Amino acid sequence: MRTPPRPITQAQIARKAGISQAAVSAILSGTGGGTLTVSDETRQRVLAIAEKLGYVSRKTASRTGSNTRNVLIVCPQGPRQATNEEWIENTYQTLMGKVLTTASQQLNEQDFTLSVFHLGESTRLTQWLAESDVRGVLWHAADTDTALLHWVASRVPLVLLNRERRSATPMDVVSIDQEMNIRMAAEHLWSLGHRRIATFGHCPDNSFFRARVNAWRQFTEERDIRNYTEFQKISDASDRPALEKVDEIIATWKNLGTDAPTALITSDVFALPLLHRAAIAGIAVPRQLSVVGIDNTSACPLMTPALTSLDQPFEEMTRVAVDLLLHRMAGSAGGDSPSQNVRIAPRLVIRRSVHDLSARPPATTARTTARPRAATTI
Numbered sequence: 532m533r534t535p536p537r538p539i540t541q542a543q544i545a546r547k548a549g550i551s552q553a554a555v556s557a558i559l560s561g562t563g564g565g566t567l568t569v570s571d572e573t574r575q576r577v578l579a580i581a582e583k584l585g586y587v588s589r590k591t592a593s594r595t596g597s598n599t600r601n602v603l604i605v606c607p608q609g610p611r612q613a614t615n616e617e618w619i620e621n622t623y624q625t626l627m628g629k630v631l632t633t634a635s636q637q638l639n640e641q642d643f644t645l646s647v648f649h650l651g652e653s654t655r656l657t658q659w660l661a662e663s664d665v666r667g668v669l670w671h672a673a674d675t676d677t678a679l680l681h682w683v684a685s686r687v688p689l690v691l692l693n694r695e696r697r698s699a700t701p702m703d704v705v706s707i708d709q710e711m712n713i714r715m716a717a718e719h720l721w722s723l724g725h726r727r728i729a730t731f732g733h734c735p736d737n738s739f740f741r742a743r744v745n746a747w748r749q750f751t752e753e754r755d756i757r758n759y760t761e762f763q764k765i766s767d768a769s770d771r772p773a774l775e776k777v778d779e780i781i782a783t784w785k786n787l788g789t790d791a792p793t794a795l796i797t798s799d800v801f802a803l804p805l806l807h808r809a810a811i812a813g814i815a816v817p818r819q820l821s822v823v824g825i826d827n828t829s830a831c832p833l834m835t836p837a838l839t840s841l842d843q844p845f846e847e848m849t850r851v852a853v854d855l856l857l858h859r860m861a862g863s864a865g866g867d868s869p870s871q872n873v874r875i876a877p878r879l880v881i882r883r884s885v886h887d888l889s890a891r892p893p894a895t896t897a898r899t900t901a902r903p904r905a906a907t908t909i
Contacts, residue, residue, distance in 0.1 A: 539586040547580050548573070559586070559682070578678030582700060587685045600643045602856065603660070604634060604669040608651045615773040619803055622828040626845060630671060630692065633849040641857060657682065667856045670694070670702075674738055688859030690852045693845075695738040701870050703859070705852040708874040709739040710746035712841045715879050716796045716823040717750045719839075724888030725821065729759035729792040731780055731801060732825075734767045747796075759792055777804050781812050784820065793888065794821040799828045799840055806834050806884070817886035827880050837882035848875045 541559060545552040554569055558577045606627065614620075635645040643666070650656060650672040660668075660683065668683055671692040681700045683689050689702040696704050713730065720728050730747045734740050744763065751758045765779045780801070784791045797805070802824035809816050816822055816836060824831060824840035831838040851873055858868075 539581075539584045541586075544577060544580050544584065544586060547584070548577050550577070575678060578682050581685070582678050582681035601646060601663070601665050602634075602638055602643050602667050602669065603646050603648055603663075603665045604631065605648050605650050605656065605672045607672045608649050614770065615800060616804060618830070619773070619800060619828075622803075622830050623800065623826075625829060626826065626843070627671075629845040630849050633846045634669060634853055637850060637853045660686065667860045669852060669856060688856055690856045690859070692852050693739065693848060695742045703852070703855045703871045703873070705848055705855065705873045706739065706875070707843050707845075707848055708876055709742040711874075712825050712843075712877050713743050713746040713796065714750060715877065716825070716841060717747070719879055719881070720794045720796075720821065720823065720885065721754065722889070723821075723885060724890070725794045726754075726756055727759075727790070727792040728756065728794045728796065729762045731762045731765065731776070731795065731797040732767060733763055734769055737769075740767075761787065762795075773800055774804055774808070777801055777808050780805065781808055781814065784814070785812070792820070794823065794885065796823045797825070799824040799826040799831065799838070802838055802840070802884075803828070803830055803834060806836070806838065817884050821885040823885060825877075827878075831880070832882065834884075836884045839882045839884045840880055842878040842880050844875050844877065851875065 541555045542552050544559075545555040548555065550573060554573070555577055558569055558574050559581060631645075631647065638645050646665075648656060648659060656679070665687055667688040667690075669690055669692055670680070670683070674680060674691060674694045674696055677700075680689070680691075680702065684700050684702045691702060691704045691706075693706045694704060695706060695709060696702075717728060730743070732740055733744050748758065761783050762780060765776060765783065767776065780795070780797075784795075795802075795805070802822050805822060806816055809820060809822075814820050822838065824838045825843070827840040827842035831840045855871060855873070
């Protein structure tokens with residue numbers, strides 16, 4: 532019979548990091564060090580070592596049987612300045628409202644309360660969790676700080692919302708299938724005769740954009756069509772105003788002349804203002820440029836032309852995530868089960884922003900046959 536491995540101790544982490552055990556204890560407890568001075572660089576190094584070694588807080592086991600009924604949802608820090616027109620910013624706030632409303636209603640039915648934490652400095656979150664009696668965490672913020680995610684997951688059950696992550700750290704992930712977003716949009720355009728198709732959206736702060744880029748690259752290779760990397764070279768930094776990006780998309784399209792794409796796939800956050808800016812620039816949508824959005828925000832049917840977009844089932848995603856979290860919080864059996872990565876399928880809502888080119892002879896021959904997908908025509 533094999534002897535189970537001994538748990539990783541704070542002393543082992545201290546030796547590996549080359550600092551005192553007291554400093555390691557302060558960092559892992561989330562108290563910030565008290566009278567100790569701990570730099571952010573040291574904190575990041577200790578959390579990374581803890582993740583690599585597989586450290587699990589002793590409080591995790593005791594909280595499993597706790598009577599606390601509090602659940603925390605971690606949301607993105609609100610932007611210091613708007614990066615888009617106000618009406619578009621407000622449209623996207625309604626999507627976050629769907630997540631919060633669905634989560635709170637479902638948790639309330641099980642006698643849990645939901646608290647919201649807007650992620651800013653990670654030290655604030657570790658201090659808050661160390662001082663609060665939280666039973667589980669739903670994470671709907673950036674996932675670039677893997678050490679912080681491991682620290683949270685080592686203390687309480689953690690479920691990530693709408694992120695693309697595969698990690699040895701025990702956490703469940705529930706996301707809308709970002710690869711399918713691109714695949715469904717591209718296949719719809721392909722079925723209508725489009726062969727010159729471009730995409731935009733590769734924000735480095737968000738993991739699901741990488742999944743979209745990979746899906747697009749795979750689609751262009753399958754169909755042996757141009758990738759239009761010119762649009763992926765446009766800066767998509769999160770703090771850059773969206774209208775600047777849209778204007779550069781239009782300028783790039785114009786510079787391509789007769790080789791310009793006949794269709795563009797991008798998030799509604801860019802697709803919505805693109806309809807306005809394209810009209811100002813003298814580009815006829817959809818006759819010269821077809822546009823497919825991703826998110827199906829409430830403004831889509833109100834645009835001229837009404838925007839074809841991929842609907843994101845945020846309520847379903849949230850319900851599945853809460854179910855997984857409740858399962859994890861139920862006891863040791865749930866906590867020991869393997870991490871799950873659940874993907875929810877989007878739905879194509881067809882409106883009037885795509886031109887049908889299927890009567891024209893195709894420029895290239897498809898390597899594979901497009902798979903049929905469910906769609907709604909409005």
